Amino acid sequence: MRASRSQQIPGTDLSDALEEALGGRWTSAFVDRAAMAHNASHYLETPRVVATPQSAQDVAALMKIATRAGTALTFRSGGTSLSGQASSGEILVDTRTHFRAVTVGDRGETVTSQPGATLRLVNGRLARHGRRLGPDPASEIACTIGGVVANNSSGMECGTAQNAYATLESAVLVLASGTIIDTSLPDAALATAEPALHAGLAELRDRLRADSESVATVRRLFSMKNTMGYALNALLDFDEPMRILEHLAVGSEGTLCFVAEATFATVPAPRHATTALLVLPTLNAAASAVGALADAGAAAIELLDVASLRIAQRAGVAPAPLDTLDLTRQCALLVEAKAQTPQERDVAAARLDAAIASLPTEVVFRAHDEAQRSAAWALRKGLYTIVAGGRTPGTTALLEDVAVPREKLAQACEALEEAFARYGYEDAAVFGHAKDGNLHFLVSERFDEGHERYERFTEELVELILGLGGTLKAEHGTGRAMAPFVERQYGPRLTEIMWDIKRLLDPHGILNPGAVLTHDALAHTRHLKPAALVDPLVDSCVECGYCETVCPSANLTTTPRTRIALLRDVAAAHEAGDTSHARELEDSLRYSVVDTCAADGMCQTACPVGIDTGVLVKGLRADAAGPVTRAGASAAARHWGAVTRTASTALTAASHLPAAVPRGLTRAARAVAGEDRVPQWSPDLPQGGPARATPADERPDVLLFGSCMGTLFGATSAPDGILPAADAVVTLARRAGLAVGHVPGVQGLCCGAPFASKGLVDAHAEMADRTVAALAEVADLGIPVVTDAASCAESLAAVAAGDPRTAGIEVLDATEWLARAVLPLLPPAAAPWRRATIHPTCASTRTGAAAAVEALTAACTTEVYVPDEWRCCGFAGDRGMLHPELTQSATAREAAQVLAAQADLHVSSNRACELALDRATGEGYVHVASALELATRPGR
Numbered sequence: 001m002r003a004s005r006s007q008q009i010p011g012t013d014l015s016d017a018l019e020e021a022l023g024g025r026w027t028s029a030f031v032d033r034a035a036m037a038h039n040a041s042h043y044l045e046t047p048r049v050v051a052t053p054q055s056a057q058d059v060a061a062l063m064k065i066a067t068r069a070g071t072a073l074t075f076r077s078g079g080t081s082l083s084g085q086a087s088s089g090e091i092l093v094d095t096r097t098h099f100r101a102v103t104v105g106d107r108g109e110t111v112t113s114q115p116g117a118t119l120r121l122v123n124g125r126l127a128r129h130g131r132r133l134g135p136d137p138a139s140e141i142a143c144t145i146g147g148v149v150a151n152n153s154s155g156m157e158c159g160t161a162q163n164a165y166a167t168l169e170s171a172v173l174v175l176a177s178g179t180i181i182d183t184s185l186p187d188a189a190l191a192t193a194e195p196a197l198h199a200g201l202a203e204l205r206d207r208l209r210a211d212s213e214s215v216a217t218v219r220r221l222f223s224m225k226n227t228m229g230y231a232l233n234a235l236l237d238f239d240e241p242m243r244i245l246e247h248l249a250v251g252s253e254g255t256l257c258f259v260a261e262a263t264f265a266t267v268p269a270p271r272h273a274t275t276a277l278l279v280l281p282t283l284n285a286a287a288s289a290v291g292a293l294a295d296a297g298a299a300a301i302e303l304l305d306v307a308s309l310r311i312a313q314r315a316g317v318a319p320a321p322l323d324t325l326d327l328t329r330q331c332a333l334l335v336e337a338k339a340q341t342p343q344e345r346d347v348a349a350a351r352l353d354a355a356i357a358s359l360p361t362e363v364v365f366r367a368h369d370e371a372q373r374s375a376a377w378a379l380r381k382g383l384y385t386i387v388a389g390g391r392t393p394g395t396t397a398l399l400e401d402v403a404v405p406r407e408k409l410a411q412a413c414e415a416l417e418e419a420f421a422r423y424g425y426e427d428a429a430v431f432g433h434a435k436d437g438n439l440h441f442l443v444s445e446r447f448d449e450g451h452e453r454y455e456r457f458t459e460e461l462v463e464l465i466l467g468l469g470g471t472l473k474a475e476h477g478t479g480r481a482m483a484p485f486v487e488r489q490y491g492p493r494l495t496e497i498m499w500d501i502k503r504l505l506d507p508h509g510i511l512n513p514g515a516v517l518t519h520d521a522l523a524h525t526r527h528l529k530p531a532a533l534v535d536p537l538v539d540s541c542v543e544c545g546y547c548e549t550v551c552p553s554a555n556l557t558t559t560p561r562t563r564i565a566l567l568r569d570v571a572a573a574h575e576a577g578d579t580s581h582a583r584e585l586e587d588s589l590r591y592s593v594v595d596t597c598a599a600d601g602m603c604q605t606a607c608p609v610g611i612d613t614g615v616l617v618k619g620l621r622a623d624a625a626g627p628v629t630r631a632g633a634s635a636a637a638r639h640w641g642a643v644t645r646t647a648s649t650a651l652t653a654a655s656h657l658p659a660a661v662p663r664g665l666t667r668a669a670r671a672v673a674g675e676d677r678v679p680q681w682s683p684d685l686p687q688g689g690p691a692r693a694t695p696a697d698e699r700p701d702v703l704l705f706g707s708c709m710g711t712l713f714g715a716t717s718a719p720d721g722i723l724p725a726a727d728a729v730v731t732l733a734r735r736a737g738l739a740v741g742h743v744p745g746v747q748g749l750c751c752g753a754p755f756a757s758k759g760l761v762d763a764h765a766e767m768a769d770r771t772v773a774a775l776a777e778v779a780d781l782g783i784p785v786v787t788d789a790a791s792c793a794e795s796l797a798a799v800a801a802g803d804p805r806t807a808g809i810e811v812l813d814a815t816e817w818l819a820r821a822v823l824p825l826l827p828p829a830a831a832p833w834r835r836a837t838i839h840p841t842c843a844s845t846r847t848g849a850a851a852a853v854e855a856l857t858a859a860c861t862t863e864v865y866v867p868d869e870w871r872c873c874g875f876a877g878d879r880g881m882l883h884p885e886l887t888q889s890a891t892a893r894e895a896a897q898v899l900a901a902q903a904d905l906h907v908s909s910n911r912a913c914e915l916a917l918d919r920a921t922g923e924g925y926v927h928v929a930s931a932l933e934l935a936t937r938p939g940r
């Protein structure tokens with residue numbers, strides 16, 4: 001059943017006000033609220049309403065509605081923040097679905113972005129100019145400009161010099177009063193629009209400046225990376241209230257205003273790096289080395305304590321000779337310097353080597369090439385994966401973040417290690433950005449068994465870090481986790497200034513109450529998130545949201561994170577005996593969690609703990625498949641040749657009938673058998689394609705396993721004279737003087753994906769067995785097997801690799817073989833196209849074939865364009881025909897970019913994806929092999 005969009009909210013006129021202000025862009029449907037409740041933090045509150053504004057004016061209207069209704073608004077963007085600042089039991093405002101415009105200015109020297117754009121998207125645009133944003137959080141794939149500004153996020157390199165506070169040039173802010181203010185205007189604009197605010201900020205500035213002790217505290221705390229409380233340094237760094245307001249917004253975690261747009265000065269994005277992994281005998285030795293390495297130009301200095309090294313050794317991610325080092329009290333530093341040119345890199349490397357030579361190192365692992373550099377970084381980046389992914393099922397992961405003056409680094413690490421041992425946090429390890437004295441550690445906690453240990457540990461952490469003159473949050477924001485401790489860190493006078501700032505900007509307390517400032521001493525122990533067990537496939541999920549940006553169903557129904565979260569909610573409700581809550585959720589799960597998952601596995605490519613939610617969904621589909629469906633699928637597998645030919649003939653026949661007839665027939669069948677069973681025909685579908693190609697050259701160099709997709713779907717509005725993909729592969733090979741054969745019996749075989757994706761395990765096993773037997777017959781030839789559809793290549797390779805009879809056979813996407821063996825032998829394109837747009841496909845991204853597609857495209861065009869909003873099209877075999885809305889939603893943003901690019905060629909490497917993009921753009925997508933064949937055809 002599909003979730004109803006919204007309901008009347010009992011006992012209030014809130015629904016009427018929301019409807020009037022936002023039209024349909026809000027929901028109180030239970031499944032939507034439950035899904036949005038989850039974020040990367042260890043807090044969980046279910047909002048009453050989820051609102052999805054699309055303009056600053058919408059947000060201004062929401063501010064007024066919240067004030068009138070006496071309710072609260074919490075902005076929620078990427079949902080990757082870790083301190084509970086994106087949680088709410090009231091109105092949660094989704095600011096990521098819209099607000100995605102990005103404008104690069106001054107040849108990349110500046111960039112203006114709306115808050116919903118991810119850092120990766122913005123940096124992708126800047127990369128063309130050799131620039132990037134200053135803030136560099138590790139979560140860049142999923143976190144957004146709004147979150148980065150509101151949390152003042154940073155990362156390995158940016159320190160305090162390149163964070164959002166330092167690089168923000170101006171912003172458009174929506175105030176709680178509903179006023180929209182552009183801070184690039186002169187200060188007088190604020191005085192005119194909000195005179196009381198202007199005067200109040202001037203008074204606070206003067207009050208702080210008159211208190212020399214408080215000034216010293218602010219200067220000391222903000223000399224470090226510090227995201228505790230508000231950015232009081234703004235009252236010292238800027239004179240004009242407009243500038244003060246602009247910089248108070250940074251790090252205010254949605255408690256002072258809404259950031260509707262931000263303009264940043266960008267920083268250079270160096271292309272070359274020199275990297276070293278050093279092991280020093282003790283924490284003290286490592287901490288003492290940090291200054292010399294920073295002076296030698298290191299941009300990143302990452303510390304890994306001995307527990308981290310032990311974990312890395314156990315997990316096999318420590319490069320030699322570190323893998324066999326006898327570990328006692330050592331500490332490692334991962335050091336990297338950056339440069340624009342190879343020459344500058346060599347100079348940087350020499351400086352770094354000179355500094356390293358003066359250190360008491362036990363091991364120096366010097367990365368001389370990209371592979372070694374990746375090995376060194378795998379150790380640092382793998383830590384989170386190993387600790388978070390390997391934690392006991394049912395526990396919640398807590399990623400902590402503190403900073404201390406650099407000279408106290410060793411002391412802080414030692415004390416933390418002792419505390420972990422005392423509190424029984426067995427797998428905890430300390431790592432972090434040593435250059436900034438910024439330490440992270442991950443512990444896992446069982447909140448279903450109470451929170452006493454967490455409470456006592458937090459108290460000890462607070463004592464320890466404040467005792468060392470540090471800050472309790474360096475880059476993750478205060479949130480709810482540390483709000484009770486703001487006064488302990490700043491003292492009463494500075495905390496009162498913060499409360500005055502809050503009252504000045506948010507007099508009715510509507511903006512994210514409880515985050516940053518609180519009077520509740522135990523706020524950090526309320527609404528803690530339990531982690532109910534769902535399935536070992538997904539129990540290690542930390543709800544970080546990295547997977548959401550790649551998921552094709554994200555804007556339609558659910559994401560991998562929300563799929564898992566909803567299933568956790570169901571499990572938790574069952575555990576608690578709350579069956580009505582469980583049923584309410586379960587009712588909505590079939591469509592939003594199961595039916596609209598493309599099972600393309602793209603989530604795994606982004607997940608830091610390696611979860612493929614598609615595998616879970618296939619399992620759910622298998623559980624739901626009845627005996628009749630399973631028997632029908634097995635029969636189809638046995639007669640696959642006839643099935644594909646019949647479907648192809650039916651498509652051709654349908655195209656000759658008045659559209660209303662086949663459309664009506666499929667609609668009626670769907671109404672009876674179910675939308676997830678019967679594909680919907682539509683007039684934009686092509687006729688059926690030709691029978692599968694069976695080339696039979698003597699002494700072949702390669703064997704073709706023609707995809708059945710080419711038989712099911714013929715050409716659409718392709719350029720004149722273009723060949724079907726399989727024929728193009730054969731023609732190109734022969735043009736290069738190579739011979740092509742085919743896998744015997746291919747007409748009745750298949751890679752198995754159509755069955756696997758539906759959870760039809762018996763039919764899949766049967767088909768896989770027959771396909772493997774056919775491949776085994778030709779295994780002795782020792783030549784590659786290629787297929788002309790990227791998704792089939794991936795599935796076929798998996799089937800072959802999974803069986804000893806064919807484990808040694810090379811199965812690959814035709815594009816990879818063409819790029820490797822054929823392209824170098826082809827004549828140059830006679831009449832190349834001007835600009836080609838590529839839809840890379842999820843399969844080619846996962847297998848690495850995307851690079852080959854790009855190389856082949858480059859050979860037949862002058863300019864290659866890959867839209868940065870591309871994602872899996874969701875067509876997924878026939879899912880795009882079962883649920884056309886999935887494909888429509890998944891391709892909408894990419895289609896807008898494609899149309900704006902005005903290319904004269906559109907390529908992909910999978911027939912189903914080509915159809916999806918045809919539908920979305922109205923352009924004729926073709927297989928890249930077909931395009932290359934036409935471009936290099938003699939006499940063209």
Ligand SMILES: Cc1cc2nc3c(=O)[nH]c(=O)nc-3n(C[C@H](O)[C@H](O)[C@H](O)COP(=O)(O)OP(=O)(O)OC[C@H]3O[C@@H](n4cnc5c(N)ncnc54)[C@H](O)[C@@H]3O)c2cc1C
Nearest residue numbers: 077078079080081085137138144146147150153154254259
């Ligand atoms: C695995 C992992 C690694 C991480 N690594 C880092 C790291 O290296 N460095 C680092 O600094 N952080 C890191 N983080 C934390 C997190 O990614 C950052 O804080 C990030 O900037 C949050 O952005 P978001 O878009 O997810 O914001 P959200 O979590 O959605 O929101 C964050 C806060 O901003 C507010 N907000 C959002 N949009 C607006 C807006 N337009 N106007 C006003 N307020 C708004 C919200 O109300 C909330 O208080 C990591 C998180 C995870 C899960």
Ligand code: SF4
Nearest residue numbers: 541542544545547607
């Ligand atoms: S599935 Fe992976 S990427 Fe997605 S929220 Fe869970 S841990 Fe993060």
Ligand code: SF4
Nearest residue numbers: 551598600601603614
């Ligand atoms: S398999 Fe695809 S559609 Fe399903 S959750 Fe993962 S990314 Fe989303």
